[in-house]
Amino acid sequence: MNKLLVNILLVCFIAVFVITGNAQTIVIQTQSTSLALRVNNNKQLQQLYFGNRFSDTSAYAAFNMARTPAFPTAGINYNNEPAMQVQHVDGNISLQLNYVDHSIEKPNDDITITHINLKDPVYPLYVTLHFAAYNKENIIEEWTSIRHEEKAPVILMRYASSFLSLNDNNFYLTHFYGDWASEMQLEETKLPGGIFNIQSKLGTRATNSELPSFMISPGKPAEENEGDVFAGSLAWSGNFNLQFENIQYGRSGGSLKIIPGINAYASNYLLKPKETFNTPHFIFTYTSKGKGQASRNLHAWALKYGVWNGYQTRQTLLNNWEATYFNFTQDTLVNLFDGAKKIGVDLFLLDDGWFGNKHPRHADTAGLGDWQANKTILPDGIGYLVKNAEAKGINFGIWIEPEMVNPKSDLYEQHPDWILKLPNRPEDLSRNQLVLDLTNPKVQDFVYGVLHNLLTENPRIAYIKWDCNRPMTNAYSQYLGANQQALYVDYANGLYNVLQRVRKEFPKLEMMLCSGGGGRAEYGALKYFNEFWASDNTDPVERIFMQWGYSYFFPAATICAHVTNWGKQSLKYKIDVAMQGKLGFDIRVNDLSNKEITFCKTAVDNYKRLQNVINYGSLYRLIAPYNNSAASLMFVDSSKQKAVVFAYNMYTKMGDQLQNIQMNGLDATKQYEVKEINLEDDKRPAFRQSGKIFSGEFLMNEGLGWYLRGSLQSSILELTEVN
Numbered sequence: 001m002n003k004l005l006v007n008i009l010l011v012c013f014i015a016v017f018v019i020t021g022n023a024q025t026i027v028i029q030t031q032s033t034s035l036a037l038r039v040n041n042n043k044q045l046q047q048l049y050f051g052n053r054f055s056d057t058s059a060y061a062a063f064n065m066a067r068t069p070a071f072p073t074a075g076i077n078y079n080n081e082p083a084m085q086v087q088h089v090d091g092n093i094s095l096q097l098n099y100v101d102h103s104i105e106k107p108n109d110d111i112t113i114t115h116i117n118l119k120d121p122v123y124p125l126y127v128t129l130h131f132a133a134y135n136k137e138n139i140i141e142e143w144t145s146i147r148h149e150e151k152a153p154v155i156l157m158r159y160a161s162s163f164l165s166l167n168d169n170n171f172y173l174t175h176f177y178g179d180w181a182s183e184m185q186l187e188e189t190k191l192p193g194g195i196f197n198i199q200s201k202l203g204t205r206a207t208n209s210e211l212p213s214f215m216i217s218p219g220k221p222a223e224e225n226e227g228d229v230f231a232g233s234l235a236w237s238g239n240f241n242l243q244f245e246n247i248q249y250g251r252s253g254g255s256l257k258i259i260p261g262i263n264a265y266a267s268n269y270l271l272k273p274k275e276t277f278n279t280p281h282f283i284f285t286y287t288s289k290g291k292g293q294a295s296r297n298l299h300a301w302a303l304k305y306g307v308w309n310g311y312q313t314r315q316t317l318l319n320n321w322e323a324t325y326f327n328f329t330q331d332t333l334v335n336l337f338d339g340a341k342k343i344g345v346d347l348f349l350l351d352d353g354w355f356g357n358k359h360p361r362h363a364d365t366a367g368l369g370d371w372q373a374n375k376t377i378l379p380d381g382i383g384y385l386v387k388n389a390e391a392k393g394i395n396f397g398i399w400i401e402p403e404m405v406n407p408k409s410d411l412y413e414q415h416p417d418w419i420l421k422l423p424n425r426p427e428d429l430s431r432n433q434l435v436l437d438l439t440n441p442k443v444q445d446f447v448y449g450v451l452h453n454l455l456t457e458n459p460r461i462a463y464i465k466w467d468c469n470r471p472m473t474n475a476y477s478q479y480l481g482a483n484q485q486a487l488y489v490d491y492a493n494g495l496y497n498v499l500q501r502v503r504k505e506f507p508k509l510e511m512m513l514c515s516g517g518g519g520r521a522e523y524g525a526l527k528y529f530n531e532f533w534a535s536d537n538t539d540p541v542e543r544i545f546m547q548w549g550y551s552y553f554f555p556a557a558t559i560c561a562h563v564t565n566w567g568k569q570s571l572k573y574k575i576d577v578a579m580q581g582k583l584g585f586d587i588r589v590n591d592l593s594n595k596e597i598t599f600c601k602t603a604v605d606n607y608k609r610l611q612n613v614i615n616y617g618s619l620y621r622l623i624a625p626y627n628n629s630a631a632s633l634m635f636v637d638s639s640k641q642k643a644v645v646f647a648y649n650m651y652t653k654m655g656d657q658l659q660n661i662q663m664n665g666l667d668a669t670k671q672y673e674v675k676e677i678n679l680e681d682d683k684r685p686a687f688r689q690s691g692k693i694f695s696g697e698f699l700m701n702e703g704l705g706w707y708l709r710g711s712l713q714s715s716i717l718e719l720t721e722v723n
């Protein structure tokens, strides 16, 4: 059979187009999920069904007429929260979207993209709903594009990425809020009737206060391994709004409308004729197998499609931020390279404080914007550091914060028009800095140039940490002039323009996304980054919670976890916590004893040996830290031959019951040797059965008892299939 024919057959199989009576049904489906839409006699697109996939697509014929608009618009007869609202050139704020046609694209065996074209019958305004279905990963990615041919700009007042409806009488929302150093506080709450919004207005970053990712369980709160779960994540690095309208009245039963998109706050967007406005992508999954399966779906999608080079092997590293802050010289740095070598990591990461000459970056008060190495601190330049690191057998990486400027900088003096600040009100500094105006193409060129210059002058730089340390306040773009309502949207798109150029030129470069901690933990920016800095708070107990929270949406390979001086826990405990993410260190190796250095080196070797399992394996969360004094999770590789189990006691109390760790995700029929690793030489394994062989069935049903007596004890088990 030729390839085209195979593709056509696959398309018919995966994105089904059924004609039932006069109504047309469009089915977007993955291996286990279906979203069925129907066009009614009035050309209105309706959501017919969303949930577990039917084995037989003729099942859709049995559905009554759909009761839910698939993308409701404001101004005519829909009185709930709309997906879209515009003001036409004549001032009319009504919008009707009629089905026109749809097409199906099949970029590869796994992905089917359905494009549904809609049009207003009165105005030349066109909307396309795009649905990319990832078959194996059970993920659907949806976005909207808007275009018109009116005589002047149309005002986009609301422009959601998606509109989905779930039917039930109760809905439980799991979401995450926080602040600097306290990211990812979990809350699970029953949604009240009415409208509940999760949103941010931070401008430069999506999150920190609220994550644009969430889970919904209809009926009752979902468990880890069972229950219906809808998980969604908005890929957008700017202001977002996740709206949940819980409608529990009327004859048709209760339903929840999920309306994710850019936050329309201060963003009535002027869309010029014939230009296309693309909304951010909304990524979602649906499963009846609990939150664990929802996470595994998202992780599989993220590694393959969602983050930059998901399967690129991450480099373990030593960062100097907490070891030196701004206080270092060229020689101190070169000495620190020895520490990196001793503990066996791949790379040394030079953090903030290396640049600025007229206004040296001795503190966070000056220098941002002037990306030349400081001649006093680094008289021989960055090249000297790269060379010396390599001579010692490690790679070299560097920190930048290219979207920002300190008033004490050459850049501020030379380009006051490149800075976001109100012309007629005082500047509002945060961390002594202001935001550059990325809506301006010249500023985009500058920011891209920072990377281009640094990386072409020093082509062997092997890692970039890209920081963004303040949100927007008192923001005004001189470039946008009277069109300030475009600022928030155009800033994020300006950032993406820069990142696209950077990635085109430096595809293999490993890049960490940082925003004063976890301010940019979202898939809009992660499309260009390999990983993100989860929080400036590296206290291991707090990290157990944060990393657990992030794990609902992001794979371990993307969650940077460093061993630092935060917290009074043992070095082993700190390492055991950091090893469940992307491992790094931010310590003074010189302060460690030889025994501790050997311990670090062994742990780094263990991590590298197991990195594929931890970074790309399937995650099973076993004991949640919430309402517990312990936590445990494990990763299993795709062949189920290898697994790694992490177990932690946090603050235990007398009488705490130690549960057996019942594992998950193993092959019940396989035999596994269980070995505890990262053991301190004078200590016995906490798992007394270390070294013994058990069946997968035993490990998953009975599990292993653990002997982590007392607070702040941890252990890691390596499981290997034996014949």
Ligand code: DGJ
Residues within 6 Å of the ligand: 321, 351, 352, 399, 467, 469, 514, 515, 516, 517, 533, 535, 536
């Ligand atoms: C904030 C980051 O989160 C830290 O890790 C560090 O890079 C500082 N910025 C440097 O200014």
